[in-house]
Amino acid sequence: MTQLAAKAELQHAQPWWKGAVIYQIYPRSFFDSNGDGIGDLPGITARLDHIASLGVDAIWLSPFFKSPMADFGYDVADYRDVDPIFGTLADFDALIARAHALGLRVLIDQVWAHTSDEHPWFVESRASRDNPKANWYVWHDAKPEGSPPTNWQSVFGGPAWTWDARRGQYYMHNFLKEQPQLNCHLPQVQEELLAITRFWLDRGVDGFRIDAINFSMHDLEFRDNPPAPDSNTPRTRPFDFQLHIYNQSHADIPPFLERLRGVFDEYPDRFTVAEVGGADADREMKLFTAGNNRLNTAYGFDFLYASQLTASAVREALENWPADSSWPSWAFENHDAPRAVSRWAAPEQADAFARMKMLLLAALRGNIFLYYGEELGLDQVEIAFEDLQDPEAIANWPRTLSRDGARTPMPWEAAAPELGFTSGKPWLPVGPNHARLAIDVQNADTGSLLAWTRKVLALRNGSPALRTGGIAFLDAPSELLAFEREAEGERLLCIFNLGDAAQQFVPGDASRWRPLLSTGSIADWTFAPYSGLIARIEA
Structure with a gap:
């Protein structure tokens, strides 16, 4: 019996993903196999034994697709290929094979709200107003005085529109200007995204985490967003001054998700999780996962940016997903949020808090996500301005906390150069506190947080009550x-x-x-x- 089959048998009649523990890998930072300072797919494959030893059910890989890396892979230039810095499609196939042999499922990111401006689709689309892909992106004429078509603002700062002289029009982008908005209303675009889905499922991928899915469709009447009401929440960018009614969250998104679910239903034992952020996230998460013909679950943001972890907040978040609603998913950390121990505990309390936090996460009803290094208790790293890579942090310096501080290299060996992550210069500095938290140190200590994590996940995996x-x-x-x-x-x-x-x-x-x-x-x-x-x- 294979490892995956054995796990399926233990889970009785429940789908494998219900109550699953999913381990998120940020590929650039996990392990560098070739010394260029950037983590890669062969590096992940070489270190899968560590992940399997934790007792998780699946890994989720942040983007590894061909990309100019304006937003580190969330600007995709080819949905069907691996960027050379991460390896090749053959390397990906080898990763899948090794993961499955270890009993690990593999989820990948799909970024469908936008592409890179270097994607061949956009290159063709911007060439003229009458080519076959002219309408594959969101284009619009200027207002009579030359200003952008609407008042929509981008998440990363500034208008959500950029002028393009080739077409004599503005194109839309909810994020960087290098991330033009796909026109997912268009049937041809939807068909292409479903074809991409089959491409990866045919390669053995076990599921998708769908990035920013509520940003995937816009208002076809191009109406201005209304101003946001006054609140006590600090406004650090123009995006915060609006209610995002018309640049996202369109009513045509759920019907497209039903088409996507139809493709997934052609493949046994596959899984979908939505990333849905923003002020209306709760309603949209439930909408996108309603019934048995949309996505399996949505990834809650309740704890990712919270400055404190309180009993009332945990209770409120979980009671908001009663038994008769969709199945929830929870995370305390990810690639966009500061490390939880730095947000929620003083340094002298970090170890005790991390142990309690791990046990709490494993006790929650729903799927749970661990972010790489969370099993070690990694803290947020202070990144000097000259070392910053995060485009959002650079653009909004010093008001925006850098996401780079939660993306630093995984510490494998305490005494090795760059903590064993690379033989070269790492793309981000290693954490100054991370040598004492390195995997070889914690593997040698039966009382370490790493050893504790294994005990906690073993309890969850063997408990029907905790799992489902x-x-x-x-x-x-x-x-x-x-x-x-x-x-x-x-x-x-x-x-x-x-x-x-x-x-x-x-x-x-x-x-x-x-x-x-x-x-x-x-x-x-x-x-x-x-x-x-x-x-x-x-x-």
């Missing part, structure tokens, strides 16, 4: 989070102290609860700061 069970919250003192998980006759109690003061909580049937895993100091149902417990009830 229901959740019921209990009323508890402030900053103490308490809930039960239950499935297939297994009933678990999960308690976490997210605050900096000890809290007591004595559950009903207190004498019948038997601890399965705990972290921090817990005595007589008094929980020290940043402690956590998962217990099973006994008859």
Whole structure:
């Protein structure tokens, strides 16, 4: 029996992805196999054993497609090829084969709201107003006085329109000007995206994480966005001054997702997760995952930018996805957000907090995502301006926190040059604190966060209640989070102290609860700061 088949058997009648643990890899930063300072696909393949040892179900690869790298791969120039800095299609096939042999599924990013301005489609589209791809992107005439067609603003700063002298029109871009907006309303564009879907599924890909899908269609009447109401939220860019009613979130997106789901249903055991951000994300996530004919789940942003992790915030986020709604997905970290231990804990509390955080993440109802290095407790790295690579941070310096600080190289060996990531100069500096957190150091320590992560994920993987069970919250003192998980006759109690003061909580049937895993100091149902417990009830 293959590793994947064995896992499927353990998961009973549930789809493999329901309750899955998915490990996100930022390819540039994982492992460099050829010494050019940039991580690559052969490097990922060489280090898959580490990921498999964690007990995760799947890996998610951030973009590795051919790209001029204006936004580090989120500006795609060829959806069907690998950028040479990452390797070749043969390298990708080898990665798939090795991952499957280790029992790991493989998800890839699909970036469909826009392409690179170097994509052959856009090169043809901008050449004239009457070529076969003239309408594959969002073009519009200037207003009579020459200003852009609408007041729409780009996420990265400035108008969402750039003048193109070849066509004598503006083209739209929700992000960088090097990322022109695809016209996903157009049937020919949709057909091409579905053909790309089949290309990757035929290569053995197990699923897609679909980037910025709520940005994929625009208002066909080109109406101006209204101003956003006053709030206490700081406005650091023009994008923040508007309600984004017309440049995104069009009603034609769900019907396209139904077409996409139809393609996925032709392939067994495949999976789709949407990235949906913004002020209307909750409604859109549920819309895009409604029923059995759209996407499987959506990736929640509830915790990614939060400056604190509070019991009330966790409870509110999870209660917003009741049992009769779609299946949720959760992450505390990713490639666009600052490292969680730096946001949520003082340096002297980072280790205790990271352990509690890992146990909490594993106890949540839904799929969970780990970001590379989260199993090590990596913190946010301060990147000097001269070392910045992130175009958003460079454009908005110093008001925007650099995403580069969460994209630094993975520390493999504490004593090796560049912590074993590369034999050359890394594309970003290694973290100054990361030698003590390196994988070889933590592998040698049975009490490390890495060892703890393996224990936590083993508990989740062996527990029907944690993997797919229901959740019921209990009323508890402030900053103490308490809930039960239950499935297939297994009933678990999960308690976490997210605050900096000890809290007591004595559950009903207190004498019948038997601890399965705990972290921090817990005595007589008094929980020290940043402690956590998962217990099973006994008859």
